[in-house]
Amino acid sequence: MKPQKLGKIIILGTVLILALMIFFIYELNQQQLESCAAFCNQAGIAHNIGQCPYHQGTTISWLPIISSILVAFIGGIGIYLALSKDTKIIERKEYDLTKLAKEEKEIFELLKNKKEGIYQSEICKELAISKVKMTRILDKLERKGFIERKRRGMTNLVLLK
Structure with a gap:
């Protein structure tokens, strides 16, 4: 699987988890308010936050905070993967030169x-070989799988395979 696709899937999952967390926290707060109102009605006291056991203390629920940080971290990884570029793996080819002239x-x-390659005419000039002989040598190298020739106008660009 490509990193970009995996990143998009992670982002989608993160958004879904975040939506579920918001819904869960909202429902939890609604239940707490309903429980507080029911307790105050049963106890016969006015709805006073100071006397209500559901509002005693300022305990912060750490679960939503920790899970939000974790979801944000995972979402960050997803964004990084979605925006990353493909890495190309270039393998070095080993050549057996023992059979070459x-x-x-x-x-x-x-x-x-x-x-980046060299033109066939430049090889002729550098090695002082005739065009005919150069063509024959390059044909042999091409058949053996060492080189590749690409036509560029009136000459050939010679590259290693």
């Missing part, structure tokens, strides 16, 4: 040093 190895090393 001297000129093929020279071309391979030249391509290895030029990571």
Whole structure:
């Protein structure tokens, strides 16, 4: 699963949990008010917050606070994942150069040093090889899976595979 999709699912779950928490806290407060009113009516006292046992003390319920912090943290992770970019894993390919001829190895090393590729005509100039011989050598390297040629106008761009 992609991180962006997972992040969106986490955000959706966080919003759902947050809505349920708000509903739960609202219902809990309503029940507390109803219990307070019922107690005051049964005891025959006026609705006085100072005498009502439901309003005695200023105890803060830590459960909603801790769960809100936890939900916010998880939501933050979801936002981070939703906004993150894909990471591309580039694997280095190992080449067996033992079966290559001297000129093929020279071309391979030249391509290895030029990571973005090099034009076929530049290889001819640097190694002082004729165009025909260069084409044949590059054909062999391409068949063996070492290089790839891309047509660029009147010349070829040669890249390592």
